[in-house]
Amino acid sequence: MARTVKGPDARRERWKGHREQRRAEFVEATIAAVAKKGPDVGMEDVAAEAGVSKPVLYRHFTDKSDLYLAVGQKATEMLMERMGPALAADGPIRDRIVRIVDAYLSVIEDNPNLYRFVVKGSFVDRPVEKDVVQEDKNLIANTLARILGDYLRAFEMDSGGAEPWAHALVGMVQNAGDWWLDRQTMSRANLSDYLATIIWHAVDGLLRSAGVQADPAKPLTPLRLVD
Amino acid sequence: MARTVKGPDARRERWKGHREQRRAEFVEATIAAVAKKGPDVGMEDVAAEAGVSKPVLYRHFTDKSDLYLAVGQKATEMLMERMGPALAADGPIRDRIVRIVDAYLSVIEDNPNLYRFVVKGSFVDRPVEKDVVQEDKNLIANTLARILGDYLRAFEMDSGGAEPWAHALVGMVQNAGDWWLDRQTMSRANLSDYLATIIWHAVDGLLRSAGVQADPAKPLTPLRLVD
DNA sequence: AAGTAACCGTTACCTCAAGTAACACTTACC
DNA sequence: GGTAAGTGTTACTTGAGGTAACGGTTACTT
Structure with a gap:
């Protein structure tokens, strides 16, 4: 078990930036969707706009309000x-x-x-x-x-x-x-x-x-x- | 058909005041429900607060937003x-x-x-x-x-x-x-x-x-x- | 007296969007 | 090769808004 002290498994770090980028992408998609379909867009619409299905969205945002929060930010x-x-x-x-x-x-x-x-x-x-x-x-x-x-x-x-x-x-x-x-x-x-x-x-x-x-x-x- | 000219059937008028009173009652119930259960009350809650079931509510308000509109007014x-x-x-x-x-x-x-x-x-x-x-x-x-x-x-x-x-x-x-x-x-x-x-x-x-x-x-x- | 137009009210349903489960595939670190 | 992250899918559950269909009551109309 002489595991060079720590090294917290690079596999976890590998995505750090990627996730943020992805979130940003979805935020953009939301904005685009809003522009197209008015302010009453649903998650399905947003997902569609991003060329993706709902669960993907939910991997990046816990919640509808989480997504909207990000949009707000x-x-x-x-x-x-x-x-x-x-x-x-x-x-x-x-x-x-x-x-x-x-x-x-x-x-x-x-x-x-x-x-x-x-x-x-x-x-x-x-x-x-x-x-x-x-x-x-x-x-x-x-x-x-x-x-x-x-x-x-x-x-x-x-x-x-x-x-x-x-x-x-x-x-x-x-x-x-x-x-x-x-x-x-x-x-x-x-x-x-x-x-x-x-x-x-x-x-x-x-x-x-x-x-x-x-x-x-x-x-x-x-x-x-x-x- | 000699129906004394018009007389638009008193049965319709009979309730005029009553309906308004009832709406007011539900508005009060909504306010009470909000006070009790916070601002996220649903129609069910409001109905319950008024001691009534949902459909009754919907006889007086077409809509959730109609009710809320009345509350707003x-x-x-x-x-x-x-x-x-x-x-x-x-x-x-x-x-x-x-x-x-x-x-x-x-x-x-x-x-x-x-x-x-x-x-x-x-x-x-x-x-x-x-x-x-x-x-x-x-x-x-x-x-x-x-x-x-x-x-x-x-x-x-x-x-x-x-x-x-x-x-x-x-x-x-x-x-x-x-x-x-x-x-x-x-x-x-x-x-x-x-x-x-x-x-x-x-x-x-x-x-x-x-x-x-x-x-x-x-x-x-x-x-x-x-x- | 019978009919009926308005209300009272109920339970049981429909619908639709949010959110989840379960499953399968990819990549690159270990 | 194992595995920890991510990719994505379809098909489901859940919950709140809203409706259907039914039955009862009152008091005006005929």
Whole structure:
């Protein structure tokens, strides 16, 4: 039994990457299926779209909701790919707000079906836990909350509002986006601007109430104070 | 055949009120069942809760989603019962905002299960149409949009933002409410106040940009101009 | 008084999508 | 050659939504 100490059988490792790739493939298939057959696709449809039969799907996903969760995560990636830079970028504050909002809107504009599937959609049997959308929203909201909190503290203001405000902002943009996606009654640029306007006013008002005069055209970077 | 002209057979009319009452009864049963067994109740459960077997239910509701729709409408009623006055009431503008926001929060606080059932909930097979929640949100948003639009026009400002802003506000409060309902990390009064703060700032900012100086402690009633 | 249109309610079924069992074949490590 | 992973199939079970078919009750109509 002198089995060179460990070596946990390479046969198990051999597939590590492969499985992930396969999952990704099925996620793509789901998205494609959704695009084709609407948001009410079933596992059979997805399997068919992937050129495979159900049990194969179930080898990679324990569950329907597991698959949908993965789809949701993929969507999150796509979203973050565009929102991350916008969130991180510096620049004139109002432009920055516009860019963040517009990044979000551009994503849902480009993938309306996927979007609807994920947020409205048929998460048929989700047991309340594991709500991808909720997690996404939390992710973004938390990012925002951190940014807001930092600013508030930097100005020595009450930072207790950072979290609720962050969630409020997220909901605001999301809901306005939903509305816009349904009846596209104005251009994306217009909507982005309208939304940025009230967000800016809200931010500006907060700063004013702390005696700070901010210029929407200048990069608001009080965080530099911390350096 | 001298059948006194018409008289559309009183046997049909005899039940008119009764059916509605019965539906209401089942709606109540559904709410009770949701409270007991969580948001994943099935038709069987609901029927049992009402002390009845499935087919009876199906005599009054064509469909699962029909039942849930009715539940949603009931929820809308409950919501509107409290929000209506708050929306209509006059008074110091900031207080008014607080009251509207707080009215909403109080409803979801009092009926968290029902709320979750209706908005997150298992609208299993809804065919995208007939989304009660969406309709509710639209209802509120439209009310707001009308109010906002009137004010904007009264101040001779661009009223194009009224609709998106209304939807934005609705989403904002809703999402912040969701977040709060999950992890109740602050008092309702506190949250109401934080939310009212940014809403007020947003409103104030808009007015300022039109050269209007508003006092949050005074009732903003430029609409009187129209009298 | 008889007929009937609406309801009350039941048990037993159908249907359809999610999920599983059982079976057979392939590849590459041991 | 054995075996641990993966490939895939068809055919099944399960469970919840929804229906059929039956029988009883009430009170209007004729």
